[in-house]
Amino acid sequence: MAREIQITFDCADPAALAEFWAEALGYQVQAPPAGFETWDQALAAMGVPPERRNDASALVDPDGAGPRVFFQRVPEGKQAKNRVHLDLRAAPGRTGDERMAALEAEAARLVTLGATRVSRHEPAPPLGAGHIILTDPEDNEFCLD
Structure with a gap:
């Protein structure tokens, strides 16, 4: 059975890295939940404090064919060459x-x-x-x- 996959990047600035990869891949930032015009509005409604609203970001293929790409903030910086790229x-x-x-x-x-x-x-x-x-x-x- 084939499985859906998500590609995840650990990073320092999820929003900025998502914008770069959206342009590089021809993807788009995942839309906020229904009923919200922006992610900031949605996160505020969820009770996420402003300093945590850039903890994650995600991209989706506008055609729905490619994998979702997820960016998550981590405290440590990159240490060595990527083993997967x-x-x-x-x-x-x-x-x-x-x-x-x-x-x-x-x-x-x-x-x-x-x-x-x-x-x-x-x-x-x-x-x-x-x-x-x-x-x-x-x-x-x-x-x-």
């Missing part, structure tokens, strides 16, 4: 120079949103199609593939 498929079906140009264009867009470029890996046929490694605003590694 996201690959953003930014150039499906493209090869060679066309592929790398598409990856470069997406890398440039993400850098303007707060990503940091780490390295570029050139195509190495027959198995290596080429990719670019970046980090998000909280230093989590991901690849443009």
Whole structure:
């Protein structure tokens, strides 16, 4: 039986990181519960104090096909390289120079949103199609593939 999955990021600023990943993935911040125009209104009604209202945030795929992405505040900072990371498929079906140009264009867009470029890996046929490694605003590694 297939299961639904949620991808969870531990982070320092859930709202800011959710905004970055919403742009990177083409997702949207999950809407507040019915009857509320904003999350702040909903959290206030739930009795959540203002200093705790950025403890979590979530993204959803507007088409309903992809997994939910959840961001939760944790007290500790990132300690080491990610053992699991996201690959953003930014150039499906493209090869060679066309592929790398598409990856470069997406890398440039993400850098303007707060990503940091780490390295570029050139195509190495027959198995290596080429990719670019970046980090998000909280230093989590991901690849443009």
